[in-house]
Amino acid sequence: MIRVLLVDDQRLVRAGLRMLVEATADVEVVGEAADGVAAVRAAAALSPDLVLMDLRMPGMDGVEATRQILAAGSASKVLVLTTFDDDEHLYPALAAGASGYLVKDTDPQQLVEAMRRTMDGELLFSPSLLRRLVDRAITTPNRSRPPAVELTPREREVLALVGDGFGNQEIAERLHLGVSTVKKHLAQLMDKTGTDNRVRLAVFAIESTR
Numbered sequence: 001m002i003r004v005l006l007v008d009d010q011r012l013v014r015a016g017l018r019m020l021v022e023a024t025a026d027v028e029v030v031g032e033a034a035d036g037v038a039a040v041r042a043a044a045a046l047s048p049d050l051v052l053m054d055l056r057m058p059g060m061d062g063v064e065a066t067r068q069i070l071a072a073g074s075a076s077k078v079l080v081l082t083t084f085d086d087d088e089h090l091y092p093a094l095a096a097g098a099s100g101y102l103v104k105d106t107d108p109q110q111l112v113e114a115m116r117r118t119m120d121g122e123l124l125f126s127p128s129l130l131r132r133l134v135d136r137a138i139t140t141p142n143r144s145r146p147p148a149v150e151l152t153p154r155e156r157e158v159l160a161l162v163g164d165g166f167g168n169q170e171i172a173e174r175l176h177l178g179v180s181t182v183k184k185h186l187a188q189l190m191d192k193t194g195t196d197n198r199v200r201l202a203v204f205a206i207e208s209t210r
Contacts, residue, residue, distance in 0.1 A: 002027045002119055005048035005076070007039040007065065009057040013104075017052065017081075020108050027115060036060025036068075043069045048076050050115055053098070055082040055089050063089075067096040079118045081111070085129060100124030117167055120183070123198045130165050134202050148208075149192045158185045162198065163205025 004027055006014050014032050021027045031046045033039040035057045043051055051069060055062035066078045077099040082089060085103045093101055099118050102111065103126045114124045125133065151159065154175070161171045168186070172179045186201070195201045 002115055003030045003046075003049045004028065004115065005031045005033065005039070005042055005046060005051045007033045007036075007042075007051060007057075007062065008054040008081075009034050010054075013054070020112065024112050027112065036062060036065030039065045040068045040072075043074055043076055044072060047074070049119060051076050051078045052115070053078050053080050055080060055084060055093060063092045063096050066093060066098050070097040077118050079115065079124065081106070085126065087132075090129060090133075101129055102126050103129075113167070113169065117169075120168065122168065124167075125199075127165050130199070130202065133199050134163075134206060151189070151192065155185055155189055155192075158182065159189055159201070159205045159208075162186070162189075163202050165202065 004021055006017050006021075006029055008014050008017070011034070014034075018029050018032070021029050030048050031042045033042045037060045039051065039053065039062075040060070042048075051066075053062045053066055057065075060068075062080065062082070066080075069076060069078065078097065080093050080098045080101045081104060082101070083104050090101055100114065100123060102114055102124065106114070106126060118124050157175055158171060161174060166174070168179050168182045171177070172182045175182075186198075190196065190201055193201060193204045195204055
């Protein structure tokens with residue numbers, strides 16, 4: 001069971017998220033907060049597995065709340081859910097330690113799946129944001145082509161799908177594999193390519209085919 005803390009200054013948004021979560025068998029709401037200060041307190045008191053965090057709130061914003069929650073040694077993961085898909089909000093949230101960044105027009109079932117994937121250790125982004133992160137990385141001036149690494153045919157298939165932005169479940173379905181097998185391939189790929197998260201692995205996938 002994934003225990004979730006909902007953080008958003010709009011009561012209607014929190015109510016909608018609660019309805020979505022309560023209709024999902026493996027996720028439950030353990031608390032709500034309407035601003036960053038309340039979120040920090042609730043995270044400390046409730047120790048949720050996942051904090052679904054808005055960014056623009058009165059008083060303490062979501063970026064600072066994320067920083068304080070994680071700086072306190074919390075094992076909670078923070079998944080940002082916001083209206084803003086610009087770099088001005090994205091990069092500070094990532095620097096604060098957020099495990100993912102989704103915009104509020106995300107499909108409800110995709111949001112539920114994103115919660116699960118975040119708890120599985122994936123670094124989650126809305127597709128447009130992931131593409132922007134990757135594009136920015138690969139257009140960095142004087143960036144050299146990554147070194148060649150020896151991969152199995154299956155690892156190359158998994159790597160290509162990571163570069164296309166697919167998640168673990170989607171990769172599993174496309175390659176007719178179990179999700180646990182996909183995770184093992186990803187761990188091996190990160191070890192072989194010297195990358196430490198999914199964004200860097202996606203960058204490697206794209207640059208290695210240029």
